[in-house]
Amino acid sequence: MDRNLPSGEVAFNRLSIELNKTIAHCLSDHKDIATFNAICRGTSDAIVGDNLSFWRAKFCEDFARPPNKTNEQLCRLYKERWSMLRRFVNMKTHPKYQFVRGYTLTEKAIVKIVTDLINESFAGSAQSDGNRPRCENMLRLKQFVLESRLLLGGRRPPPPSKDEPVSVSVSLAAVRLMATHFLFDQAIHPGSWFAIDDTQRAVYAATNETPLYLGPEKNIVNMEWILQCLNFFRYYMTDSQASDLHDAMQELDESQRPSVWEGPLKSGSYPLGNYWKGTYAFLEHKDLTRFRKLVRLDIHTDHIFTDLNIDEGNIQSLYLDFPKDASALHWPAIFEDHLHSLRESEPAQARAQHSKKSTPAASNEPSSIRFDGHGEDLEDLFYASGWLNALPPQADIPGWQRITFMKHFEDDLEFVNRDNLWAYEGVVLPGGKIILGRWWFASSDDEVVDLDNEYGGPFIFWAVEPEDQVQNGDEE
Known part of the structure; x- marks a missing residue:
């Protein structure tokens, strides 16, 4: 008898195909499923019979089902995903599968899988988990973020080889930005941080040295800077020994903290949520000047420059309308002179050729959206007037937007006090839940702006639920 042929004499042959399928669904490893498949004809029919319907059901247990995939394709995709995901999680059996800069073949393969999980999140029908939508891809992503070294437990990368770039690949940086959504509710051990000094050097760099947008059309996100900015704030938010910002975040209701995206990613320009919280950091003028000088000269010092505002745990609120x-919203020329909000951020071909993995924007939707808002910073009321601009997909992920707004203190834009203006330029991460960027003082008396010494720093905003609804819910 050929040992490779399933036996017809095993007890599983007496069970119905439905019961054998139920048993197979209890197996989590595709190698165990292969072993079960080889036991007998009954188990084999459960696995490969009925046009591979078992593999379609098994895929949908663990992942959101992408459209237009056959059962055979879902079977192959299921095995490929779990094989690679488990390699990067189990460091004991696969110590070489780590993240460095994203240029090795294995890194590219796992980044591609994580990118697909992001793009296909909430594909098909999504379930509800309490007050939030639930998606299997989101569960897989969070599990991978917490168990792999994508963001945690890594090491400082070794010097690059002769032909290897120094910077992290754009694809790996983009995946890390999206993956960080899952970490804000996690207490991070201080030992997990190994480059907070690098993040500080990045976020206070002058605009002309590290612009937020690159390329001839200024529509390519500077992923490395945005990732450094996010790491900078996540450090202060999640490390209890770093600053009072950690304690301030812990005191917030869960609905007032950063959260993950809650629907399919979509291309184009789209309105954001109305309610936001955020914070920013700054150095004293003289400290910022000295700090930039030391960075340019590549001089390291033991002197600690205190990141002000966040050191006291200050959090501001923002409402966007x-x-x-x-059309009736005024846009002062002085705002445009500083922010360049009306420049074309998304090429025409990008608007016409949306990613197949995203929800396309309607053809009649604008590529730019004007908004106004107001907020409270240290009990001072301020106003925010600005624009959202659509961006082409970045690193094969759709849904990025450029945001620019002017922070001012008069509600009548016809009579704005030009002596107290603060410009904000940032990136809205796909899903519209987090905004990261740079602020700068926009009321200098100098006719020519000295970009080398322009006063500014980093900021972050995250979408929240209306506080009155949270309070009403608590009362009920």
């Missing part, structure tokens, strides 16, 4: 008819 996106009126359907924004």
Whole structure:
């Protein structure tokens, strides 16, 4: 008898195909499933019979089902994903599978898988988990983020080889930005941080040295800077020994903390949520000047420059309004001179050729959206007037937007006090839940702006639920 042929004499042959399928669904490793498949004809029919319907059901247990995939394709995709995901999680059996800069073949393979999980999140029908939508891809992503070295437990990369770039690949940086959504509710051990000094050097760099947008059309996100900015704030938010910001975050209701995206990623320009919280950091003028000088000269010092505002745990609120008819909203020339909000951020071909993995924006939707808002910073009321601009997909992930706004202190834009303006330029991460970027003082008396010494620093905003609804819910 050929040992490779399933036996017809094993007890599993007496069970119905439905019961054998139920048993097979209890197996989590595709190698165990292969072993079960080889036991007898009954188990084999459960696994490969009925046009591989078992593999379609098994795929949907663990992942959101992408459209237009056959059962055979889902079977192959299921095995490929779990094989690679488990290699990068189990460091004891696969110590070489680590993240460095994203240029090795194995790194590219796992980054591609994680990118697909991000792009296909909430594909098909999504379930509800309490008050939030639930998606199997989101569960797999969070599990991978917490168990792999994508963001945690890594090591400082060794010097690059002769032909290897020094910077992290754009694809790996983009995946890390999206993966960080899952870490804000996690207490991170201080030992997990090994490059906070690098993040500080990055976020206070002058605009002309590290612009937020690159390329001839200024529509390519500077992923490395945005990732450094996110790591900078996540450090202060999650490390109890770093600053009072950690304690301030812990005191917030869960609905007032950063959260993950809650629907399919979509291309184009789209309105954001109305309610936001955020914070920013700054150095004293003289400290910023000295700090930049030391960075340019590549001089390391034991002197600690205190990141002000976040050291006291200050969190500001922001309300954004996106009126359907924004034609009546005034846009002062001085705002445009500083922010360049009206430049084309998304090429025409990018608007016409949306990613197949994203929800396309309607053809009649604008590529730019005007908004107004107001907020409270240290009990001072301020106003925010700005624009959202669509961006082409970045690193094969759709849904990025450029945001620019001017922070001012008069609600009548016809009579703005030009002596107290603060410009903000940032990146809205796909899903519209987190904004990262740079602020700078926009009321200098100098006719020519000295970009080398322009006063500014980093900021972060995250979408939250309306506080009055949270309070009403608590009362009920």
